[in-house]
Amino acid sequence: MNLTLKIWRQQNSNDKGKMVDYQISDVSGDMSFLEMLDVLNEDLITKDDTPVSFDHDCREGICGMCSLQINGEPHGPDKGVTTCQLHMRSFKDGDTIYIEPFRAKAFPIIKDLVVDRSAFDRIQQSGAYVSVNTSGNTQDANNIPVPKEDADMAFDAATCIGCGACVAACKNSSAMLFVSAKVSQFALLPQGKVEGKKRVQDMVAQMDAEGFGNCSNTGACEAECPKGISLENIARMNRELISAKLAVKH
Amino acid sequence: MSKSGLFKSSIGRKLAMALSALFLMIFLLQHLVINITAIISPDTFNELSHFMGTNPLVQFVAQPILIFAVVFHFIMGFVLEIKNRAARPISYNKFNGAANSTWMSRNMIISGLVILAFLALHFVDFWFPEINTKYIVGDMSGMHDGGFRYYEELLHKFANPVRVGVYVLAFILLALHLMHGFGSAFQSMGQNNKYIDGLKKFGVIYSVAVPLGFILIAISLYVTTLN
Ligand code: HEM
Ligand code: SF4
Ligand code: FES
Numbered sequence: 001m002n003l004t005l006k007i008w009r010q011q012n013s014n015d016k017g018k019m020v021d022y023q024i025s026d027v028s029g030d031m032s033f034l035e036m037l038d039v040l041n042e043d044l045i046t047k048d049d050t051p052v053s054f055d056h057d058c059r060e061g062i063c064g065m066c067s068l069q070i071n072g073e074p075h076g077p078d079k080g081v082t083t084c085q086l087h088m089r090s091f092k093d094g095d096t097i098y099i100e101p102f103r104a105k106a107f108p109i110i111k112d113l114v115v116d117r118s119a120f121d122r123i124q125q126s127g128a129y130v131s132v133n134t135s136g137n138t139q140d141a142n143n144i145p146v147p148k149e150d151a152d153m154a155f156d157a158a159t160c161i162g163c164g165a166c167v168a169a170c171k172n173s174s175a176m177l178f179v180s181a182k183v184s185q186f187a188l189l190p191q192g193k194v195e196g197k198k199r200v201q202d203m204v205a206q207m208d209a210e211g212f213g214n215c216s217n218t219g220a221c222e223a224e225c226p227k228g229i230s231l232e233n234i235a236r237m238n239r240e241l242i243s244a245k246l247a248v249k250h
Numbered sequence: 251m252s253k254s255g256l257f258k259s260s261i262g263r264k265l266a267m268a269l270s271a272l273f274l275m276i277f278l279l280q281h282l283v284i285n286i287t288a289i290i291s292p293d294t295f296n297e298l299s300h301f302m303g304t305n306p307l308v309q310f311v312a313q314p315i316l317i318f319a320v321v322f323h324f325i326m327g328f329v330l331e332i333k334n335r336a337a338r339p340i341s342y343n344k345f346n347g348a349a350n351s352t353w354m355s356r357n358m359i360i361s362g363l364v365i366l367a368f369l370a371l372h373f374v375d376f377w378f379p380e381i382n383t384k385y386i387v388g389d390m391s392g393m394h395d396g397g398f399r400y401y402e403e404l405l406h407k408f409a410n411p412v413r414v415g416v417y418v419l420a421f422i423l424l425a426l427h428l429m430h431g432f433g434s435a436f437q438s439m440g441q442n443n444k445y446i447d448g449l450k451k452f453g454v455i456y457s458v459a460v461p462l463g464f465i466l467i468a469i470s471l472y473v474t475t476l477n
Binding site: 104 | 336
């Protein structure tokens with residue numbers, strides 16, 4: 001198929017940037033979206049043009065590196081997939097495809113379609129861990145009983161790959177789905193409960209400091225999340241934060 | 251940085267938003283019940299209006315709380331809107347919000363602004379004249395020409411079809427505001443549990459039924475004035 005691509009080009013973080021049109025032909029429906037961009041880049045290189053920068057790593061939907069706002073949706077029109085898992089058969093001959101970077105104040109653009117998502121790392125570092133003594137006397141984790149239901153919910157929350165699609169989809173650029181998944185995967189388990197009150201407060205404070213927006217409960221994040229992270233996690237984080245803030249301070 | 255106030259955090263602000271909204275939704279139900287009496291029994295409506303208008307608890311406790319809740323709610327609505335816009339300084343060339351969320355959820359500020367404009371009109375229509383009569387003129391009797399004045403004043407206002415039209419439009423926007431807002435408020439309070447599906451269904455019924463009730467009453471009053 002033949003396609004018109006409208007791609008955001010921006011040299012560096014200081015450049016103003018603009019949308020640039022490209023024509024691409026003979027695209028196979030079996031290509032992934034990233035493979036289609038590889039073909040475009042090869043073409044650009046042979047013409048002595050600068051290839052389009054975009055993020056990617058595993059190309060199998062597990063690392064969370066690939067991004068892209070495709071036709072107004074993060075990871076494109078298909079549900080439950082990352083951009084590397086999106087196939088060109090989801091488009092048809094003659095289509096015009098808008099390809100833009102994930103947009104948020106907290107995700108500054110590095111180049112073209114590559115954005116800096118280290119705000120997520122800083123949120124993680126602020127509390128998404130369990131402090132364990134490495135004394136050699138650490139208890140076997142299996143000694144602590146965990147209800148199956150809680151274990152399942154914690155596991156589901158832990159499948160978040162930190163891709164940032166939730167932020168990109170949200171009209172407010174809110175990171176609530178990501179942060180709530182990270183809070184939940186600990187809050188649901190006995191090991192995580194010990195530092196639970198401090199964790200949720202620190203992570204939410206960091207989230208706010210990074211400049212992400214508030215949650216309007218539109219549900220766009222859940223609908224666009226490649227891993228199907230549920231809004232229930234946001235409610236859980238709200239509960240955790242409210243009760244932590246209201247708790248008597250020692 | 252962690253142990254600072256609840257309402258300084260993004261989640262705390264949404265909790266405050268939800269609590270003020272919850273109060274407003276309870277008030278709305280109470281207001282509707284009183285309005286219904288205007289249709290079925292103007293005498294009861296007069297009695298209730300006089301009670302609400304002169305009871306010191308209603309006037310000096312409930313009314314200030316209500317005004318505070320409304321003002322707080324819309325100011326916080328503006329604050330959130332400004333912060334949310336600032337979180338995406340450069341917008342997308344193409345943004346397909348309809349693919350993942352409802353129009354209502356994305357446009358609470360628009361439905362909210364229409365409600366705010368309606369409230370201004372509503373205050374000019376009823377609240378200011380009422381305050382003027384009672385506390386400036388000093389007439390607490392609630393009487394006019396030998397009978398209670400409330401129902402007569404109500405009919406007088408709803409004789410104007412333009413006003414009725416504006417009210418109907420505002421209530422449609424209120425319905426849209428609540429269709430997202432009701433469920434959203436519970437989510438903001440952290441209540442997404444086994445009851446949430448039932449609550450959301452109840453929320454849709456509430457969001458349609460309450461504004462529709464106000465609309466039917468406005469139209470019915472207008473029809474009464476035609477005779
Ligand atoms: C006076 C004008 C009003 C304005 C400007 C306004 C504005 C807003 C805005 C912008 C939001 C969304 C906040 C967000 O995105 O997080 C909101 C939420 C809400 N509003 Fe209003 N609103 C108004 C009146 C009302 C009234 C009269 C009611 C009910 C009777 C109401 C009920 C709600 C509810 C239930 C929510 C959801 C709260 C939540 O998400 O936690 N609003 N309002
Ligand atoms: S919650 Fe979903 S969309 Fe958000 S970062 Fe995690 S995997 Fe990506
Ligand atoms: S490249 Fe790893 S998830 Fe797409």
